[in-house]
Amino acid sequence: MSKNVIETQDLTKRYNGVTAVDNLNLTIQEGEIFGMLGPNGSGKTTTILMLLGLTEPTAGQVRVLGLDPARQPLSVKARVGYIPDQVGFYDDLTAVENLMYTAKLNGIPRKEALARIDDALDRMGLSEVKDRAVKTYSRGMKQRLAVADVLIKQPHMVIMDEPTQGLDPEGAHEFLKIIRDLKDENITVLLASHLLHQVQSVCDRVGLFNQGRMAISGTVEELAQKYMKGGYRIELEAIGDREAIEKALKEVEGVTDVAYLGRDRYEVRAKGDLRAEAARAVVLAGGGLLGLHVEAPSLDDIYVRFFQEVKHDSQRQAA
Amino acid sequence: MTANARQLEAGRRGREGSPWTGLWAVVFKEMADYLTGTRMRILEILILLTAVGAVYAAMTQIRETIGRDPFLFLKLFTLSKSPIPSFVEFLGILVPLIAISLTFDAINGEFSRRTLSRVLAQPIYRDALLFGKFLAAFFTLALVLTVIWLLIIGLGLIGLGVPPSGPGIARLLVFLLATIFYGGVWLALAMVFSIVFRQPATAAMASLAVWLFFLIFWNILAGLLANVISPVRLGLPQEIIAQARVQIALARFSPTFLYGEIMAAILNPAVKMVGLGLLLPIQPQGSIPGSPLPLSQSLLLVWPQFTGLIAATILLFALGYVLFQRQEIRA
Ligand SMILES: Nc1ncnc2c1ncn2[C@@H]1O[C@H](COP(=O)(O)OP(=O)(O)O)[C@@H](O)[C@H]1O
Ligand SMILES: [Mg+2]
Numbered sequence: 159m160s161k162n163v164i165e166t167q168d169l170t171k172r173y174n175g176v177t178a179v180d181n182l183n184l185t186i187q188e189g190e191i192f193g194m195l196g197p198n199g200s201g202k203t204t205t206i207l208m209l210l211g212l213t214e215p216t217a218g219q220v221r222v223l224g225l226d227p228a229r230q231p232l233s234v235k236a237r238v239g240y241i242p243d244q245v246g247f248y249d250d251l252t253a254v255e256n257l258m259y260t261a262k263l264n265g266i267p268r269k270e271a272l273a274r275i276d277d278a279l280d281r282m283g284l285s286e287v288k289d290r291a292v293k294t295y296s297r298g299m300k301q302r303l304a305v306a307d308v309l310i311k312q313p314h315m316v317i318m319d320e321p322t323q324g325l326d327p328e329g330a331h332e333f334l335k336i337i338r339d340l341k342d343e344n345i346t347v348l349l350a351s352h353l354l355h356q357v358q359s360v361c362d363r364v365g366l367f368n369q370g371r372m373a374i375s376g377t378v379e380e381l382a383q384k385y386m387k388g389g390y391r392i393e394l395e396a397i398g399d400r401e402a403i404e405k406a407l408k409e410v411e412g413v414t415d416v417a418y419l420g421r422d423r424y425e426v427r428a429k430g431d432l433r434a435e436a437a438r439a440v441v442l443a444g445g446g447l448l449g450l451h452v453e454a455p456s457l458d459d460i461y462v463r464f465f466q467e468v469k470h471d472s473q474r475q476a477a
Numbered sequence: 478m479t480a481n482a483r484q485l486e487a488g489r490r491g492r493e494g495s496p497w498t499g500l501w502a503v504v505f506k507e508m509a510d511y512l513t514g515t516r517m518r519i520l521e522i523l524i525l526l527t528a529v530g531a532v533y534a535a536m537t538q539i540r541e542t543i544g545r546d547p548f549l550f551l552k553l554f555t556l557s558k559s560p561i562p563s564f565v566e567f568l569g570i571l572v573p574l575i576a577i578s579l580t581f582d583a584i585n586g587e588f589s590r591r592t593l594s595r596v597l598a599q600p601i602y603r604d605a606l607l608f609g610k611f612l613a614a615f616f617t618l619a620l621v622l623t624v625i626w627l628l629i630i631g632l633g634l635i636g637l638g639v640p641p642s643g644p645g646i647a648r649l650l651v652f653l654l655a656t657i658f659y660g661g662v663w664l665a666l667a668m669v670f671s672i673v674f675r676q677p678a679t680a681a682m683a684s685l686a687v688w689l690f691f692l693i694f695w696n697i698l699a700g701l702l703a704n705v706i707s708p709v710r711l712g713l714p715q716e717i718i719a720q721a722r723v724q725i726a727l728a729r730f731s732p733t734f735l736y737g738e739i740m741a742a743i744l745n746p747a748v749k750m751v752g753l754g755l756l757l758p759i760q761p762q763g764s765i766p767g768s769p770l771p772l773s774q775s776l777l778l779v780w781p782q783f784t785g786l787i788a789a790t791i792l793l794f795a796l797g798y799v800l801f802q803r804q805e806i807r808a
Contacts, residue, residue, distance in 0.1 A: 260595075
């Protein structure tokens with residue numbers, strides 16, 4: 159079994175009466191990408207600040223890489239990179255100067271620092287502009303500079319708060335790729351986001367947050383199975399006898415619903431990614447398959463479904 | 478159980494590592510920022526104008542009035558020619574402004590640039606950041622003031638044609654030190670405001686309000702308050718002296734007043750007492766006639782004022798420290 163990089167036990171933070179994080183039990187394993195997902199104000203940033211020892215928990219226990227962030231903040235912060243929400247740099251300094259400051263704060267000797275900075279900027283595609291003042295950078299470039307900034311300390315883990323906020327769809331997509339590259343280097347990634355749909359594809363596991371509590375966690379597939387009874391949507395285009403094709407599709411194990419959309423298009427609702435099975439069924443029914451497309455269940459839907467149920471339950475209990 | 482016990486033990490031992498980890502990285506970065514920044518250019522021009530103007534005014538006075546004086550050089554700093562005030566008077570006003578301009582955005586500037594959480598996510602404590610910023614501002618201020626000081630001495634050498642005497646130089650050095658520590662108070666004050674107010678503009682306004690208050694209103698208020706606390710009913714000399722005592726005690730809450738007293742004693746060796754003898758402390762010349770005091774005596778005279786300035790700086794810094802430790806650092 160892999161090691162736990164983060165462990166919290168009944169972690170709680172209250173701000174004069176307001177409970178920002180409520181008895182959180184979170185476990186993150188080495189090498190995974192974990193997404194803390196939930197709407198604004200659900201306690202994600204507060205959780206991160208406690209993990210880094212930047213704010214004191216009101217109650218509960220935290221372990222980060224086996225260390226207690228409240229007592230050993232320097233060791234934790236030397237090993238964990240943090241990219242805050244809407245990260246900023248010193249605008250008048252160049253990228254290299256900004257990263258050199260980070261390196262010095264980490265006690266890295268100048269020569270070694272210069273090598274690491276060059277390497278990190280190169281990997282983030284910023285070599286060309288490394289001697290330009292950061293004020294000339296676009297939002298996306300700053301976000302990549304932020305990754306270079308955490309790479310300087312060669313972290314075991316990187317924590318990112320709202321990493322795709324403010325990026326255009328293409329920039330966000332590129333950034334998700336960078337996150338995946340970090341994982342390939344065996345860096346554990348914890349990211350917090352309210353853009354569930356945008357980041358779900360990159361996360362190995364997710365935890366859904368609501369009002370300071372992590373209500374459910376698991377892989378997207380697990381959650382989809384549990385709360386959406388599948389929720390995969392397969393769209394296929396096939397010529398041939400409509401009734402035969404529909405019948406064949408309905409008989410595929412795991413398919414919950416089939417609908418004809420017109421112009422030889424069918425929509426199949428399924429418990430999993432059944433593209434292969436559906437294709438075979440169409441062919442066996444004498445149809446000619448023209449196209450096939452699958453949509454994984456959306457975390458947004460899962461989120462809405464789950465918290466609606468919770469609300470209904472509590473209303474039922476109240477009534 | 479054992480884990481709990483270990484944690485308790487760790488708690489007793491406190492935080493890991495030194496609170497000053499990373500201090501010098503902060504100091505060097507901040508100083509580099511100051512020395513290359515625009516505000517430094519503006520300050521330099523201001524300083525140059527002040528120095529030249531003040532020396533020019535003093536020089537004409539010196540030529541007119543004084544023949545041979547072992548402390549001729551000190552006069553450069555204290556003589557004035559209406560309407561231009563003496564250089565020391567100018568410093569009393571200007572040093573706070575320079576100091577405020579250095580630190581009014583120390584912490585809130587990091588907030589508005591959104592760099593604070595990124596910097597504090599590095600393996601340093603907040604202690605190092607705050608103290609590093611203070612030290613950088615302090616060194617910068619010291620540098621600026623030393624440059625002006627050298628400039629005036631240089632101009633004086635050219636203008637007067639005689640070098641300052643040994644005791645004169647000693648006094649000039651004490652003058653420089655006192656001026657730097659006077660600035661320290663205002664550095665710490667503006668820094669506290671930079672922690673309290675999220676907007677740098679608000680912090681600057683608040684600092685300037687305090688500066689103006691001590692520059693103009695506090696002396697007036699001290700007079701009014703003294704009149705209430707210790708009224709002169711019969712016009713007896715004791716009553717008048719008692720009231721003046723109260724007034725001075727109150728006035729000493731102002732760093733500008735303390736600085737004025739120090740300057741009076743240090744730059745005018747003839748001054749044998751401060752306080753009662755000096756209701757106009759920024760104009761020390763020609764108050765009490767007599768032979769000059771040795772520097773050690775002059776220093777003794779204003780030692781409480783000197784330590785007062787340093788104590789005020791430490792208190793203000795401590796206040797800022799406590800406020801900053803408690804502050805939520807999210808943007
Ligand atoms: N300094 C603070 N004082 C009082 N309440 C706060 C403070 N910081 C955060 N909160 C509250 O804590 C809750 C969680 O906030 P946050 O952790 O920022 O959520 P998220 O990052 O998920 O958007 C919110 O209701 C917020 O209003
Ligand atoms: Mg947040």
